[in-house]
Amino acid sequence: MDFSPPDSEIIAHGADIVAALRAIVPDGVVSDPAGLAAFDADALTAYRQKPLVTVLPRDAEQVAAILAYASEHGVPVVPRGAGTSLSGGALPRADAILLSLTRMSRILDIDIENRCVVAQPGVTNLAITRAVEASGFYYAPDPSSQIACTIGGNVAENSGGLHCLKYGLTTNNLLGVEFVLMSGERMRLGGKAPGAGGLDLLGVVCGSEGLLGVVVEATVRILPKAPATRTLLAAFSSVPDAGQCVADIIAAGIVPAAMEFMDRRCIAAVEAYSAPGYPACEGVLIIDADGIGAEVDDAIARIGDIARANGAEVREARDEIERGKLWAGRKAAFPAMGRLAPDMLCMDGTIPRHKLPAVLARMGEMAQHYRLGFCNVFHAGDGNLHPLIIFDTMKPGEHDRAEAFGADILRLCVEVGGVLTGEHGVGVEKRDLMPVMFTEADLAQQQRLKCAFDAGGLLNPGKVFPTLSACVEGGHMHVKDGRVPFPNLPRF
Numbered sequence: 435m436d437f438s439p440p441d442s443e444i445i446a447h448g449a450d451i452v453a454a455l456r457a458i459v460p461d462g463v464v465s466d467p468a469g470l471a472a473f474d475a476d477a478l479t480a481y482r483q484k485p486l487v488t489v490l491p492r493d494a495e496q497v498a499a500i501l502a503y504a505s506e507h508g509v510p511v512v513p514r515g516a517g518t519s520l521s522g523g524a525l526p527r528a529d530a531i532l533l534s535l536t537r538m539s540r541i542l543d544i545d546i547e548n549r550c551v552v553a554q555p556g557v558t559n560l561a562i563t564r565a566v567e568a569s570g571f572y573y574a575p576d577p578s579s580q581i582a583c584t585i586g587g588n589v590a591e592n593s594g595g596l597h598c599l600k601y602g603l604t605t606n607n608l609l610g611v612e613f614v615l616m617s618g619e620r621m622r623l624g625g626k627a628p629g630a631g632g633l634d635l636l637g638v639v640c641g642s643e644g645l646l647g648v649v650v651e652a653t654v655r656i657l658p659k660a661p662a663t664r665t666l667l668a669a670f671s672s673v674p675d676a677g678q679c680v681a682d683i684i685a686a687g688i689v690p691a692a693m694e695f696m697d698r699r700c701i702a703a704v705e706a707y708s709a710p711g712y713p714a715c716e717g718v719l720i721i722d723a724d725g726i727g728a729e730v731d732d733a734i735a736r737i738g739d740i741a742r743a744n745g746a747e748v749r750e751a752r753d754e755i756e757r758g759k760l761w762a763g764r765k766a767a768f769p770a771m772g773r774l775a776p777d778m779l780c781m782d783g784t785i786p787r788h789k790l791p792a793v794l795a796r797m798g799e800m801a802q803h804y805r806l807g808f809c810n811v812f813h814a815g816d817g818n819l820h821p822l823i824i825f826d827t828m829k830p831g832e833h834d835r836a837e838a839f840g841a842d843i844l845r846l847c848v849e850v851g852g853v854l855t856g857e858h859g860v861g862v863e864k865r866d867l868m869p870v871m872f873t874e875a876d877l878a879q880q881q882r883l884k885c886a887f888d889a890g891g892l893l894n895p896g897k898v899f900p901t902l903s904a905c906v907e908g909g910h911m912h913v914k915d916g917r918v919p920f921p922n923l924p925r926f
C-alpha cells in the first residue's frame with residue numbers, strides 16, 4: 435500500500451502546533467515518543483505510524499477550537515475513537531493531529547419516554563445498553579467490539595453487529611448528531627423528533643469515516659427488550675449446506691434476530707480459546723429468534739425444520755447461561771483466531787445471500803493458491819462475510835500474499851453483485867479497490883461531497899479515496915506557496 439509522504443513543513447512546525455493545542459486543552463496533549471506509540475495503529479495493525487501529536491479534548495468547544503486552529507494553519511486531523519477500526523480508518527499520519535475523543539465519555543440524557551439516549555462520542559457502544567437495561571431497554575447495533583468501540587466511531591463507520599439483520603445498522607438507529615466541521619463551525623443534524631426536512635445530511639454523515647467532520651454528540655434510538663428469545667445451534671457436515679440453509683430461511687420469509695456462521699477452523703480456534711461447547715463439524719449456524727412467545731416458538735420450529743432438511747444436527751440453548759456461552763464464543767472469534775498467527779486481516783465484503791455456497795467454495799480455492807490459512811466467520815443473514823486471513827509479517831512474502839488474497843476476495847464479492855464493505859468501512863484497507871466498485875463519475879461525485887464539507891482536504895486524508903479530487907479546480911482546495919496538499923496523489 436502506498437502512502438503519501440508526510441509534509442515536512444508541517445512536521446518542522448511541530449513544537450508550535452503542540453503549544454497551540456496545549457493552550458486549548460491544557461491537560462490533554464500527548465507529544466512524547468513513548469506516549470505517541472500508544473496511538474500508532476488501530477486494529478488494522480499491519481500499518482503503523484506515530485501521529486505528530488495526540489490531543490484529547492473534554493468537550494465540543496475544545497473540539498471546535500482544535501479544528502479551527504488546524505484549518506487556519508493547514509494541519510491535517512485524524513479523528514479517533516477507541517481505535518478498533520479494522521480498515522485502518524484511524525491510522526495516524528506523521529504530519530497530522532490525532533484527535534482522540536475517548537475523554538468525551540458521558541451519557542448526557544436517558545429519555546425512556548422518547549426511547550432515546552444522548553451520548554458524547556467517546557461513550558462505548560455497550561455502555562449505552564448498560565445505562566438503560568435496568569429499564570428493560572437496549573441499544574440494538576452490537577459490534578463484537580462493543581465493549582471497547584465508541585458511539586462516535588460507530589457513527590463514522592456505520593457499524594453493524596450480530597443483531598443488525600433484524601434491527602439494522604447504526605444508520606437505522608441514529609436519530610441525530612452534533613457535528614463539528616473542519617472550520618470549527620458546529621451543526622446539529624436530526625434529533626429526538628423524527629422527520630426533519632431538507633437534504634438527509636444525517637444519512638451522509640453516518641458512515642463518512644471521519645472525512646466530513648467530527649461527531650461530538652449522538653442521539654440514538656433504544657428498543658425495549660423482546661419478551662422472548664430462543665437460540666438454536668445448527669451443526670453442518672458441509673459448508674455449502676450451511677449456506678443453502680441461510681438462503682432457505684430468508685426465502686421462507688423468516689427474519690431471525692441474528693444468524694451467524696463459523697467454519698471448522700474458526701470453531702476449533704474458539705473452542706481452544708473459550709470452550710463454548712461447539713460441536714466438531716464443518717460449520718455451525720447460531721440463530722436467535724426474538725419477539726412474543728408464540729411468534730418465537732413458530733420461528734424456531736420452522737428454522738429447525740429447514741436446518742434439518744439441509745442435513746444439520748440441531749440443538750437449542752436450554753437457558754440464559756447456555757445462550758450467553760454460545761454468543762460469547764462467536765464474539766470471541768477474532769481474538770481466538772488471533773492466537774493462531776501473529777497477524778490477521780479481517781475482510782468485510784457483502785454478497786447476495788444466494789451466492790454464499792459458490793463464494794465460499796471459491797474462497798477455499800484462493801486460500802490454496804495463496805498458501806495461507808484462513809477461516810470464515812460471518813453475519814450469514816445479511817451476507818456480510820468476514821474471512822479472517824492469518825499470516826506472519828516476518829515471513830518473507832506473507833504480508834503481500836495476504837493482501838492479494840484479501841483483494842481477490844473483495845473483487846469476488848463485487849463480481850457476484852455484492853459490495854466492498856458491509857460494516858468495517860473503506861479506510862486505507864480497501865481504498866485502492868474503490869474503482870472496482872465505483873465508476874469514475876461515482877467517485878468524482880463522492881469527492882465533490884467531501885469538498886463541500888472539507889474544502890482543504892484536511893480531515894483524515896489518505897483514507898477512502900484512491901485519488902484526490904480536483905477540489906482546487908472547483909475553487910475549493912487550499913493552495914499554499916504554489917503547492918496543493920499531497921502533491922504526489924493522482925488527481926482526476
Ligand SMILES: Cc1cc2nc3c(=O)[nH]c(=O)nc-3n(C[C@H](O)[C@H](O)[C@H](O)COP(=O)(O)OP(=O)(O)OC[C@H]3O[C@@H](n4cnc5c(N)ncnc54)[C@H](O)[C@@H]3O)c2cc1C
Nearest residue numbers: 515516517518519523577578584586587590594644649857
Ligand atoms: C474484535 C473486533 C470485532 C469487531 N466487530 C465488529 C462488528 O461486529 N461490526 C462492526 O461493524 N465492526 C466491528 N469491528 C470494527 C470496529 O469496532 C468498528 O468499526 C467501530 O465502530 C470503530 O469504533 P472506534 O471507536 O474504535 O473507532 P476508531 O477505530 O477509533 O475510528 C474508526 C473511524 O471512525 C472515525 N471516527 C472515530 N470517532 C469519530 C468521531 N467522533 N467523529 C468522526 N469520526 C470519528 C475515525 O477517523 C475512523 O475513520 C470490530 C473490531 C474488532 C477489533
